[in-house]
Amino acid sequence: MKKFLLVVQTLLLLAAASNVQAQKSYDLKKFPKGCQPEEIGIRLTERYLQTPHSHWGDINSKYKVTLVTYPDVCAWLGALWFTAGTGNDSLYTRLVERFEPLFTTQKNLQPNLFPKDHNVVDFYVFGAVPLEIYKRNHDPKYLELGMKYADGQWELPANPQHYKQLSEAKKYADDDYSWQTRLWVDDMFMITDLQAQAYLVTGDKKYIDRAAREMALYLDRIQRPNGLFYHHTGTPYFWGRxxxxxxxxxxxxxxxxxxxxPYLPRIRAAYMQMMETLLRYQAYDGMWRQIIDNPNSWKETSSTAMFTYAMILGVKNGWLDRKIYGTAARKAWLTLLSYLDEKDNLRNVCEGTGAKNSFDWYQNRRRLTGDLHGQAAMLWCAYALSCDVKPYKLTPKR
Incomplete structure (x- = not known):
């Protein structure tokens, strides 16, 4: 009898141990020492505050910085989200103080509202930072600056003769899309985040409706049957970032x-399909590759962090199975930490990349260290793992 009870007890202990082990594999709350998201987020925020404005994300570039570009914006947003979410007021204040000179001594670094090239969409997302800051400080100058870019994204300037893509811009504007539409997959953060930020601070549904309709257009045009996306309509490669x-x-x-x-079901279905396919292409160690579906392509960190962030949001909001996608996100986070150097610079970040119909073009891009494309995505992950990332709430009016 005693032997029988001992066997039963042993089996129960083994089952309990197995459950604990299984729980650890998808646990997004408890991490090993040195891997805690809040600790990492503080280090990454400090690193960002120590980094001068970059040249399109490359902190080691020899080129002069002439404006604040979108990789800086994304890192700034991530740091603001993280510090606000974790209640780190001292770091948050320093992030706001970093912005203040852009109203005065560094005003020349504000992006031009109407640059000549087709990357104009990358300039306007700058407005998301003052709108994010406005949520807490309610300073009207932040609202005014941010809304200038948000409204400008839908208002074709009166005299745009020097703009290279003028005829295409007019066509999209006439159809009530952003005149900055170009059907590059990157745009689906640059346009939608700015418009969504405008919605959150004003409560005006036209901004979120614009963003959703714009996203649906991109889903219809560049999402492939497997749920992934070409860089744009002329480049048949699934570039990671x-x-x-x-x-x-x-x-x-x-x-x-x-x-x-009305676009919510469409966007949710597209998101779910993409997440399912990404799961199939995740490497054994948790990483994703520069060209997602090519096993010979190199492991790239900024895309891995972005996919991880999207999965963390899915798990925490109940859109994704927490065991399956929690395991994928946790594995990716822990492996990404091994790519941080002693200065908290992320290695193996693909340099800023235009689109080209060439496998070698993507495969041979430089692998940078500390580039803000990667730093930003890591900050997003630290934020999502450390904080409540449930649906946003509108900014209360004063």
Missing amino acids: GDGWMAVGMAEMLRMLPKDN
């Missing part, structure tokens, strides 16, 4: 869209 922008953009939209928005 390109798809990362869409993964993050859709996850963010799902947190913001009112339940009665």
Whole structure:
């Protein structure tokens, strides 16, 4: 009898141990020492505050910085989200103080409202930072600056003769899309995040409706049957960070869209399909590759962090199975930490990349260290793992 009880007890202990082990594999709350998201987020925020404004994300570039570009914006947003969410007021204050000179001595670094090239969409997302800051300080100058970019994204300037893509811009504007539409997958963070931020601070549903309709257009035009995305209509490659922008953009939209928005089911279905396919292409160690579906392509960190962020949001909001996707996200986070150097710079970040119909073009891009494309995505992950990332709430009016 005693032997029987001992066997039963042993079996129960083994079962309990197995459950604990299984729980650890998808636990997004408890991490090993040195891997805690809040600790990492503080270090990454400090690193960002120590980093001068970059040249398109490359902190080691020899080129002069002439404006604040979108990789800086995304890192800034991530740091603001993280510090606000964790209640780190001292770090948050320093992030706001970093912005103040952009109203005065560094005003020349504000992006031009109407640059000549087709990357104009990358300039306007700058407005998301003052709008994010406005949520807490309610300073009207932040609201005014941010809304200038948000409204400008839909208002074709009166005299745009020097703009290279003028005829295309007019066509989209006439159809009530952003005149900055270009059907590059990157746009689905640059356009939608700014418009969604405008919605959160004003409560005006036209902004979130614009963002959702714009996203639906991109889903119809560049999402492939497997759920992934070409960089744009002429480049048949699933470039990692390109798809990362869409993964993050859709996850963010799902947190913001009112339940009665007609595009919500379309965006949710596209997000779910993408997440399912990404799961199949995740490497054994948790990483994703520069070209997602090519096993010979190198492991790239900014895309991995972006996909991880999108999955964390999905797990925490109940859109994704917590065991399956929690395991994927946890594994990716822990492996990504091994790519941080002694200065908290992330290695193996693909340099800023235009689109090209060439496998070698993507495969041979430089692998940078500390580039803000990667730093930003890691901050997003630290924020999502450390904080409540349930649906956004509108900024209360004063």
